[in-house]
Amino acid sequence: MSLDGQLPPKMRLLRAAAELLANSAGAAVSTRQITQLAGVTAPTLYHHFGDKEGLFDAVVAAGFEEYVAGERDFAPSGQPLEDIRRMWDNHVLFGLKQPELYLVMFGNIRPESRPAIVADAEALLEEMLTKAAAAGQLNVQPREAARSILAANVGVTLMLIAEPAAERNLELSTMTREAMIFAVSTEQAAGTSPEDSGRSSVVVAAIALNAALQASHSDQLSSSELKLFLEWLHRISTSTSS
Amino acid sequence: MSLDGQLPPKMRLLRAAAELLANSAGAAVSTRQITQLAGVTAPTLYHHFGDKEGLFDAVVAAGFEEYVAGERDFAPSGQPLEDIRRMWDNHVLFGLKQPELYLVMFGNIRPESRPAIVADAEALLEEMLTKAAAAGQLNVQPREAARSILAANVGVTLMLIAEPAAERNLELSTMTREAMIFAVSTEQAAGTSPEDSGRSSVVVAAIALNAALQASHSDQLSSSELKLFLEWLHRISTSTSS
DNA sequence: CAGTTCATATAGCAATGTTATAGGTGATAG
DNA sequence: CTATCACCTATAACATTGCTATATGAACTG
Numbered sequence: 001m002s003l004d005g006q007l008p009p010k011m012r013l014l015r016a017a018a019e020l021l022a023n024s025a026g027a028a029v030s031t032r033q034i035t036q037l038a039g040v041t042a043p044t045l046y047h048h049f050g051d052k053e054g055l056f057d058a059v060v061a062a063g064f065e066e067y068v069a070g071e072r073d074f075a076p077s078g079q080p081l082e083d084i085r086r087m088w089d090n091h092v093l094f095g096l097k098q099p100e101l102y103l104v105m106f107g108n109i110r111p112e113s114r115p116a117i118v119a120d121a122e123a124l125l126e127e128m129l130t131k132a133a134a135a136g137q138l139n140v141q142p143r144e145a146a147r148s149i150l151a152a153n154v155g156v157t158l159m160l161i162a163e164p165a166a167e168r169n170l171e172l173s174t175m176t177r178e179a180m181i182f183a184v185s186t187e188q189a190a191g192t193s194p195e196d197s198g199r200s201s202v203v204v205a206a207i208a209l210n211a212a213l214q215a216s217h218s219d220q221l222s223s224s225e226l227k228l229f230l231e232w233l234h235r236i237s238t239s240t241s242s
Numbered sequence: 243m244s245l246d247g248q249l250p251p252k253m254r255l256l257r258a259a260a261e262l263l264a265n266s267a268g269a270a271v272s273t274r275q276i277t278q279l280a281g282v283t284a285p286t287l288y289h290h291f292g293d294k295e296g297l298f299d300a301v302v303a304a305g306f307e308e309y310v311a312g313e314r315d316f317a318p319s320g321q322p323l324e325d326i327r328r329m330w331d332n333h334v335l336f337g338l339k340q341p342e343l344y345l346v347m348f349g350n351i352r353p354e355s356r357p358a359i360v361a362d363a364e365a366l367l368e369e370m371l372t373k374a375a376a377a378g379q380l381n382v383q384p385r386e387a388a389r390s391i392l393a394a395n396v397g398v399t400l401m402l403i404a405e406p407a408a409e410r411n412l413e414l415s416t417m418t419r420e421a422m423i424f425a426v427s428t429e430q431a432a433g434t435s436p437e438d439s440g441r442s443s444v445v446v447a448a449i450a451l452n453a454a455l456q457a458s459h460s461d462q463l464s465s466s467e468l469k470l471f472l473e474w475l476h477r478i479s480t481s482t483s484s
Numbered sequence: 485c486a487g488t489t490c491a492t493a494t495a496g497c498a499a500t501g502t503t504a505t506a507g508g509t510g511a512t513a514g
Numbered sequence: 515c516t517a518t519c520a521c522c523t524a525t526a527a528c529a530t531t532g533c534t535a536t537a538t539g540a541a542c543t544g
Contacts (some may be wrong), residue, residue, distance in 0.1 A: 009523080026352045031501060041524050042502075048522090052501065099353040109349050110268045111341040114404030140417070147401070148418045155397020159389070162356030175382070175425070176390045183421030232471055251492080273532060283493055284533075290491090294532065 010048045012038040017059045021100045056104050057116075063101045064117055067094050068124065080132035081185060087128060088153055088177045091121075095157035096168070102161065106154050118154075122146050129184070137186050145184040152180045252290045254280040259301050263342045298346050299358070305343045306359055309336050310366065322374035323423060329370060330395055330419045333363075337399035338410070344403065348396050360396075364388050371426075379427055387426040394422050 007015075016038035020029045031052050035042055049055040070090045077083050095102040105117045126146035132138045138145060156176050160168050249257075258280035262271045273294050277287055291297040312332045319325050337344040347359045368388035374380045380387060398418045402410050 026354065028500090030499075032499080043504095043525090044523055046502070103351060103353070107349070107351050109345060109400045109404045111345070111403050112268065112406050114401070118401070118404065144413070144417065147414050148398075148421065151397040151401040151414065152394040152418055152422075153397070154400065155393040155395070156390075158351045158396065158400075159356070159360070159393040161353050162351045162360065164354050171386070172389050172393065175386065176394055176422070179390065179421050179425030180394075180418070182425060183417070270531090272530075274530080285494090286492055288533065 009038065009040045009044050013040060013045055013048065013055060014058055014062065017055050018062065018101070021056075021059060021104065022098055024100055026100070059101070060105045060115075060117055063098065063105060064120060067091075067121075070094060080128055080135060081137055081181060083128050084125070084132065084149070084181060085177060087125060088149070088180075089173070091153050092157050092160065092170070092173045095161055099161045102157065107158060107161075118150070122150050125150055132185070139184050139186050148184065149180045152176055251280065251282045251286050255282060255287055255290065255297060256300055256304065259297050260304065260343070263298075263301060263346065264340060266342055268342070301343070302347045302357075302359055305340065305347060306362060309333075309363075312336065322370055322377060323379055323427060325370050326367070326374065326391070326423060327419060329367060330391070330422075331415070333395050334399050334402065334412070334415045337403055341403045344399065349400060349403075360392070364392050367392055374427070381426050381428050390426065391422045394418050 013034060017029070017034045020033055020037060031042060031045060034055070035045055045052075045055060049058060067090075077086075095106070105115065106121075108115060122143075123146075126142050129138060129142035129145045129149075133142050153176075156173050160170075160172065255276060259271070259276050262275055262279060273284060273287060276297070277284055287294075287297060291300060309332075319328075337348070347357060350357060364385075365388075368384050371380060371384035371387050371391075375384050395418075398415050402412075402414065
């Protein structure tokens with residue numbers, strides 16, 4: 001069993017590493033396994049990739065292409081938040097489909113040096129969230145929202161991967177997903193600080209509506225109506241009724 | 243520099259491993275470093291702990307004691323949700339204070355086999371959440387809430403550890419924390435179902451405010467004002483602006 | 485004292501990531 | 515056609531890793 005087609009050794013190394021990584025059932029993958037499967041010797045690996053980590057980075061980059069492709073395919077739905085949902089789900093499914101690759105990509109955390117892939121995924125999310133922000137659907141800076149959502153997304157995926165496949169319950173994912181989206185979206189009240197938590201739902205809703213009205217240009221009310229509406233809204237919002 | 247006090251070798255191994263793990267700045271810690279610092283030879287390690295992983299598990303168990311101690315100290319505040327917040331913060335701070343130990347505890351994810359520590363932490367959270375549920379403050383099953391919160395908590399902590407210490411922004415933590423707590427608590431509005439998400443946030447907020455206003459008897463508006471307010475709200479709510 | 489069990493040490497194995505050195509191959513220049 | 519040169523690959527080995535087969539000492543038990 002060797003991968004010696006007519007492909008150049010560099011490609012064969014990449015494929016061998018990817019294949020071994022995908023089927024290694026959690027065990028570590030050695031450079032010797034890779035080079036043997038690729039039909040190459042050790043120095044070839046180090047000539048092309050410098051490191052074992054360099055090779056893995058390359059595999060990850062290819063995996064990320066796939067990941068991004070999945071993310072971008074259905075991107076322009078016109079509903080940014082819905083796109084965020086699909087990006088989340090795609091992220092989780094990618095992790096469950098290729099756990100080993102995912103762990104190399106997102107699970108290899110070391111202090112003070114985060115995987116380049118994290119920054120890329122974050123940027124991808126931020127890009128989409130910026131559209132949501134432009135549509136007045138965002139409550140916080142797109143960057144902060146992206147960081148927060150990605151953190152939760154990675155955490156959930158890691159937890160799901162760690163579970164026995166039989167017990168995996170995707171509701172953990174959807175529940176956390178909705179929690180995060182809800183938190184960053186203008187569907188909710190403005191502040192998420194502890195002080196706000198005691199407020200009545202009336203106030204919360206008023207704050208949300210206030211923010212939403214100012215962000216979006218609703219044409220359902222005349223400007224004078226809107227002004228009076230906002231004033232009342234403000235009165236309700238600032239009421240101390242807990 | 244050796245740790246040979248009068249302590250038994252088992253203890254010395256534990257301390258040596260803990261110390262090396264704490265100061266290893268991300269680099270791997272070898273059994274030889276540990277045994278040398280402990281002033282012991284290799285077989286002693288394997289006699290007492292079976293494995294390198296066994297030794298690490300023991301270190302983790304000790305670390306977990308510390309972690310749990312931090313969690314339990316301020317437990318009975320009478321406000322379960324507030325306790326959850328502190329557990330979250332304690333979790334993050336523990337991770338940032340001892341990143342290496344934390345990574346061994348929570349970062350060592352392998353498919354289909356989750357660290358025992360995760361189950362313990364989950365149980366701890368669930369215990370506290372059950373109190374919240376008993377107080378009618380919970381929206382979902384305590385177990386599901388615990389799993390979701392822990393996943394996000396771990397994700398956030400890993401992300402923060404991966405960042406350069408200078409850039410670490412704890413707002414990522416508080417933001418995600420509040421998002422999760424809000425999601426599982428009964429403080430939130432009724433529907434977070436996907437059907438609602440497609441709608442304009444203005445509409446959603448208006449619906450929420452409408453329902454809230456009709457349920458509670460706000461005294462911030464006169465009855466005539468309220469009537470007009472509700473009419474406008476209705477106009478906004480039924481608009482098809484997506 | 486004899487015997488058994490626990491605890492530690494000596495020495496070494498197999499596997500790992502990595503590299504110093506050298507051989508081969510193809511293109512280009514004379 | 516030969517020579518040069520850059521690129522790519524192989525041979526062989528190195529140091530380090532986790533781990534263990536075997537043996538020695540100590541401490542309790544009969």
